[in-house]
Amino acid sequence: MEAERTRPRPSGSANGTGTLGKAIDVLELVAETDEPIRFTEILRRCDQPRGTLHRQLSNLVEEGLLVVNRDHSYSLGVRLLKFASKAWANNEFRVIAEPHLRRLHELTGETVHMGVLRGLEVIYLDKVESRQAVRMYSQIGNASPVFCTGVGKAALSCLSKETVEEMLPRIAFRRFTEHTLVDPATFAKAIDRARSEGVAYDREEHEIGIRCVAAPIHTADRSFVAGISVTAPAYRAGEETIAGWVDLVREAAAAIMDDMRNRLGPRV
Amino acid sequence: MEAERTRPRPSGSANGTGTLGKAIDVLELVAETDEPIRFTEILRRCDQPRGTLHRQLSNLVEEGLLVVNRDHSYSLGVRLLKFASKAWANNEFRVIAEPHLRRLHELTGETVHMGVLRGLEVIYLDKVESRQAVRMYSQIGNASPVFCTGVGKAALSCLSKETVEEMLPRIAFRRFTEHTLVDPATFAKAIDRARSEGVAYDREEHEIGIRCVAAPIHTADRSFVAGISVTAPAYRAGEETIAGWVDLVREAAAAIMDDMRNRLGPRV
DNA sequence: AATCATCGTTCCGATATTTGGAACGTTATT
DNA sequence: AATAACGTTCCAAATATCGGAACGATGATT
Incomplete structure (x- = not known):
């Protein structure tokens, strides 16, 4: 059963492990919502402490994976397009x-x-x-x-x-x-x-x-x-x-x- | 100069900070190379300890952002396409x-x-x-x-x-x-x-x-x-x-x- | 316009993860 | 078969994350 080891987990939400996994879970949560989503709404859907979520979002924004809109809502960042463009072409x-x-x-x-x-x-x-x-x-x-x-x-x-x-x-x-x-x-x-x-x-x-x-x-x-x-x-x-x-x-x-x-x- | 604070850093490589930043830097490194890239080659380009890089790559694979090929080379994962599709559409x-x-x-x-x-x-x-x-x-x-x-x-x-x-x-x-x-x-x-x-x-x-x-x-x-x-x-x-x-x-x-x-x- | 409620941000000790060097298998090469 | 290069695992030390609570900002209501 070696092949099972690194198989991507079910597409269901929020089972990421480690710092990266949790951050990507948040990213996924924003992706699943097809419109800008606000801090409190994200907070409700992923049960994490406010402080933690806030830092995770800030990090994602810093990396260009998310952008914050004027009204404090979050959308996916264009840097994802760059990654995908390469992923597709190669x-x-x-x-x-x-x-x-x-x-x-x-x-x-x-x-x-x-x-x-x-x-x-x-x-x-x-x-x-x-x-x-x-x-x-x-x-x-x-x-x-x-x-x-x-x-x-x-x-x-x-x-x-x-x-x-x-x-x-x-x-x-x-x-x-x-x-x-x-x-x-x-x-x-x-x-x-x-x-x-x-x-x-x-x-x-x-x-x-x-x-x-x-x-x-x-x-x-x-x-x-x-x-x-x-x-x-x-x-x-x-x-x-x-x-x-x-x-x-x-x-x-x-x-x-x-x-x-x-x-x-x-x-x- | 408040506006400067969250401006994305120059597109040059490897200045990510924090756990997420470093992981995304590695992802970027793989993205920049337009063909599968092997562990040692990545190791040479990002100066990090072997153990650290190995874990970062494992995490990225676990998240579906990278895939490992049979010859231990790494390519970008299709999960990036899903994110980009949403980023584009929305x-x-x-x-x-x-x-x-x-x-x-x-x-x-x-x-x-x-x-x-x-x-x-x-x-x-x-x-x-x-x-x-x-x-x-x-x-x-x-x-x-x-x-x-x-x-x-x-x-x-x-x-x-x-x-x-x-x-x-x-x-x-x-x-x-x-x-x-x-x-x-x-x-x-x-x-x-x-x-x-x-x-x-x-x-x-x-x-x-x-x-x-x-x-x-x-x-x-x-x-x-x-x-x-x-x-x-x-x-x-x-x-x-x-x-x-x-x-x-x-x-x-x-x-x-x-x-x-x-x-x-x-x-x- | 003032009050109140909601929302977002910051802070800091405790905790858990990452770090990085070294040792260990494994695979390719001579 | 011997050797070298490569990839993986391990663990104490360093450090980033965690998470509760206090703070400030925003905006809705009276």
Whole structure:
């Protein structure tokens, strides 16, 4: 069970340990709130002494990770953008996958995503779409639940039945649409099926009118577990259409994993 | 000089204070290296004891800000993307400026940027362009020098002559092209001119073949200092063309500052 | 305009974490 | 196989954090 040791803790809040961990927990708390948040409000949500919280916030501001607004509310600092820009540009998996994502987009004409598993969330690493109707950055970096996204289910299908079983009770199955799978057992069955078929689906489970097909990608040692998907509005993605994408997505995933083995060396 | 107190320290490396500051310095060091970097290499660059560095790295990995690769090299973690995604989406100034940037793009047909001053750097907050030839994320979050970018010079023109004077010795004037201003005195004159004219230029100072016109935007208290710009390849941006953009950029900047006053309230 | 309540900041002894040198395994190289 | 370089662990000493309480600022209410 060595691999478990450094696994990121569940995406739930406030279990950071050490000085850094506590500070990042505060940062996360500000991030989760999608608008400027004031001192007292933060104080209420993280149970810490006033003095302590005040110093932590000051340190975060000093580092440029937070900014204080005129009304003493806190927002995320632009320095985070700089870090992320580097994290994105230098991510080896993303660089390797990129041409394959582009090809998949050309073959299907639809939006293609790549998302990596982190704890109980999927974080989108890349996106290829034709029309720039939706804003850039609209998806990259976004964190979505594993249980109602194609990429999330595909990623989980990389893990063993037992590992998934252990995750289930920590997942907060929340109903997003009438099609969302909210029963852990049903969900587990869907993962089993994805594992044997090599593809996972999202039929309007996260958002009404949006469907997708996804396939898993991972390193041999499962230290990197992710998924790629083709997403389209439901009216363009009937069952027959979706079925036609399955092989394309699977092949793209296989090609990416091939490249990963060749360029990064086989892992364990 | 109260305003100086919490100003982000110069973008140079390794002057973080406190436990958090030191950890973020290490993170920055990894970020600056554009490829995976190994323990010993980090050790050489930050003069810290082995044991200390080892623990700091472990903590950063534990928090998901770094990842360790199979060969013990370190890369930035995807958790940074999640933070940045929120920082971008929720940035009030960006949200306010966005429609104006779009309009400016429509009026000129060229790429429009918005960048904010942070220490001695400009960090790009937004970008609007028609063709998606260049990858998304290609610019956002990017940190560029103040002294050879239109946005950087525009931003500096918001500051007093004295403040700029104090910054000069800390700026590492590096020659990017034959047109780069590498003499502090000449550069200071350019800023003075930008201050009186309300626009700054970049005539292939950062990159051969790229020119731009930029205008400053800022809050009354200068806690937010930024610039917007229209950028184009030199063959499409002759002197007459650029001159035609000046008023458009200035007007867009004025409109953004109007909106800022209305929506955020006048600051100081 | 004055009062009161809420909010944010500062202070300092107690506490827990970090620090840093050295010794110990582990992996690559000759 | 021997050697060197690298990464990890350990623990007493140093130091930053912790956290309660007092203080000052802000702004809402009468």
